[in-house]
Amino acid sequence: MCAYAAGQVYLNYMNGEWTAASTGRTIPSLNPANPKEIVGYVQESSREDLDRAVAAAKAAFRSWRKLSGAERGDLLFKAAAILERRADEVAETMTREMGKTLPEAKGETLRGVAILRYYAGEGMRKIGEVIPSTDRDALMFTTRVPLGVVGIISPWNFPVAIPIWKTAPALVYGNTVVLKPSEEASVTAAKVVECFEEAGLPAGVLNLVGGYGSVVGQALAEHPDVSGITFTGSNRTGKQIGQIALTRGAKYQLEMGGKNPIIIAADADLDQAVEATVSGGLRSTGQKCTATSRVMVMREVYDAFKAKLLDKVSAIKVGDGMEAGVWMGPCVSEKQQKTVLGYIEKGLAEGARLLAGGGKPADPALAEGYFVQPTVFEDVTKEMTIAREEIFGPVLALIPVDSLEEAIELANDSEYGLSASIFTKDIASMLAFIRETDAGLVRVNAETAGVELQAPFGGMKQSSSHSREQGQAAIEFFTAVKTVFVKA
Template sequence: MTSLLQRYYNLVGGTKHEAENGAWIESFDPYRGSPWAEIPRCGPADVDKAVTAARKAFEGAAWRGLTASSRGKLLWRLADLIERDAEKLARLEVRDNGKLFAEMHGQLRYIPEWYRYFGGLADKVEGSVIPTDKADIFNYTLREPLGVVAAITPWNSPLLLLTWKLAPALAAGNTVVIKPSEHASVSTLAFVDLFEEAGFPPGVVNTITGFGRDVGDALVAHPLVAKVAFTGGDATGAAVAAKAGEGIKHVSLELGGKSANIVFEDAAIDDAVRGAIAGIFAASGQTCIAGSRLLVQRSIHDEFVAKLVDFARPAKLGDPMEPETNVGPVTTTQQLERVLRYIDIGRQEGAKCMLGGGRPKDGVLGQGWFVEPTIFTGVENEMRIAQEEIFGPVLSVIPFDDDEDAVRKANQVAYGLAAGLWTRSMPRAIRLAARLEAGTVWVNTYRAVSYTSPFGGYKRSGLGRESGKRAIEEYLQTKSVWISCAEGFSNPFVMR
């Protein structure tokens, strides 16, 4: 029986492929709560084809023979094509993951800058001549690509988080196999069509879709994969690192967060309220940098919470394609159940629900996977809702007394991806930014990222850095070359 859903195919070696077993996965529209597309449900045999194609391209003259400047120009062409198709790709992402069109379109318009940045960086990778202590030896280093990179991406911002891996990997001269989330693969499968148009050789970029147990494990374990770049939850990240370690592969991990957004009594209160909202209810809380732990100085706690609730209460839930919508659905039914379960846990732990606390009563929203923006007060730092990543629109408000108390509570968590500080005192901001255990610290703003600035986590929030000029180092290895200038060979039984 022919499916009535739109089908999308994997790109392997420059041609479109369905799964070898002929199986498909339904992709659901979170706003409507119904399937709208199908993607191939691949298995280990499909993984082997994709990785083999990537390795063949890596070794082939069409890619390896390009100068670094030529690689950069291909990335610039790709950037122009993404800019042209930004609206189309954003609409696919909204249909697949339910995030606001305003957010996804903004990301798609910004994504080309990563390809331009790393395209410009491609021919700035340099080795060096080493002045050794051996007078008759000429020694220099080469910076070389690793080989085949497996890029494993999540469902919340598929193309942005893919770009953070893909742009530096290609600029460095690697080839890539992309495994997008089975919950949001469509935009990636549409995006990779642009590579042929940009002029990339076949096999440089490939995709493989399916469930982690079917293709993720096989991809990480494949002997021809040199590096795994993963974004997702910390438990899965730990499993990826362990599996990759069996093959002594390079690994970078961008994992979860339970970030502290800290408001001091001297902050610009109205700005801090908006920053708290941006930190948790933007993207329906489905972002690793969510400021899900709001630490408020006790002297302003009640006033601040009242303003926060008043600001958040009118937030409009609805169709993520509509410009007046503020909060869209969560992306999967599993995530819906998880968020609602944590809301119940918060109540059981004794926290007070000041706003939201369940699914919306509006019958029009009943078909979608919505959760009301939820604010808990009376939260102790040891509670599960203050320690465990929920990945939804649930905010825990935690009072603190002074600078020392704020730092202690902010750092008393397993994660360390990001943190926010709201204060008019720059000495305090500089002093505390140095003490917070987080890879990114924002002062009087939140959720700002750039292709020029490194991003990554401390502790269980990950390994390695994405974006910024050092990100390309994650996709390079160093070779040392020794050339003798001596006219004879010394004693072969003694190390030189």
């Protein structure tokens, strides 16, 4: 299973072997730019299959945890080198399977390489500290120990980066893993797992189980031998997983939705702000939890900003992400396309004014794909559905404001709190925004989407379980602190 081949069957990976699901059934993974193309078939697994994967991970944990962090890190370094060598193949698979453009897919794959190397180095970092004891004849210190078997439920929108930024720290800190990827991105996930296999990861340390979330994801959350579960996806599913994990006493980590605002101050560099708004809101077809959605613009620059924004949006080329020059690909599936179009219809019905887009592209060559035009609304009020609910598509809502205070108040008027940004040259405005914005990621003179791999990532309010991923913060979830007291 080394080269891309349309229509190939991809198996589960359990205990170091590629095996078919016990059901005998597969799920076709379609190219959203051309749904007639089947990218591959992935396994429709059962609870029985999930049980086998967890059992393999539990058995492998005994020896895996005994390796040094450096030894585990060496295997991640090897996996990174293999993924880098296969970057073109993996990126092409990603583009065909979930639709983002090939340059974006290549960039994400190389980010996965960098994440692997970062966490490989974590195997040599400190995992505790010495604490003074009141007993002069004693030594007291802390260390960190792995949780055990960790379940990973990953989404389709970043099918390389997100599984890797969960898997890599889990492994380097001594856990074993059962990965359940989205069925819309399971072919890409299989290729990532192949890299770990080729690197020589011991059998059972990393296991891949394909299938539907209602079956495999549910079983993973409920399994008594899964000590921790990390999830990225919708709020509805995330809350269900959190409740299940809480009930049985498992550790859980949830990263969910966003309704991310950008504030354009009167002194902003409008060209820079427009570039960031378009990139943050429409790149990857708006299918990012950190995508820009609400655009608060100071009234005195509103018309100038709008004109520049519409010029930029009108130049966007929509099409198959494999084609050179295409800037925005399709939605990941017909269901997602219908969801986005439904939100656009709600915006119109509730009185928002359509400035650009608003439907499927007119090009007959794109008629069968799951495409949506880049869409811009104005006359949007804070009560409207498109100003409150996460759309997860290429839709921007322009909202004029009269002051920074009003802009921040509107930005915070959301159940979400994932990311937010401001464009301004004024230091006082920057500091007020940083201090008062209720978001886990705030960015100044940069788009809302994007976080560096060495920095903690996570949201506030309904955007997360208030834990953080990536960077050195990952150790907080994937390990437990053990306090040691040694008496002479």
